[in-house]
Amino acid sequence: xxxxxxxxxxxxxxxxxxxxxxxxxxxxxxxxxxxxxxxxxxxxxxxxxxxxxxxxxxxxxxxxxxxxxxxxxxxxxxxxxxxxxxxxxxxxxxxxxxxxxxxxxx
Numbered sequence: 001x002x003x004x005x006x007x008x009x010x011x012x013x014x015x016x017x018x019x020x021x022x023x024x025x026x027x028x029x030x031x032x033x034x035x036x037x038x039x040x041x042x043x044x045x046x047x048x049x050x051x052x053x054x055x056x057x058x059x060x061x062x063x064x065x066x067x068x069x070x071x072x073x074x075x076x077x078x079x080x081x082x083x084x085x086x087x088x089x090x091x092x093x094x095x096x097x098x099x100x101x102x103x104x105x106x
Contacts, residue, residue: 008084010049012091016080019094023078038075045074046091049082053089073097 012020020042028035049072059069059081069092072080081093 006087008050008053008087008089010046010053010089010091012046013093016091016094023094023096041075042078042080042094045072046080048072049080049089049091053082053084 020039024035024039027038053070056070056072058067059071059079060066069081069083072082074080074094077097079093079095079097080091081095082089082091084090
């Protein structure tokens, strides 16, 4: 099912998963408790895309096809960049909003 009250399948790409692990490992050096909380919040926010992925705004960047990506702010400071194709949500990147945009994978 898609869009109208249906459920979407969410797939987190390898690069996005690796990026999430990098954020976790970095934070765990300072506070393991905070790192665990971060992962829990990110996973919860990403799972919310199963229900309503089209609620989020479009992700606009030079060099990226307009209308291809959307983004969700997760765990207060992370940008989850994803695209919706049919009834599947593909998470392509997880960006720390405090970092330089040049480091973004998307």
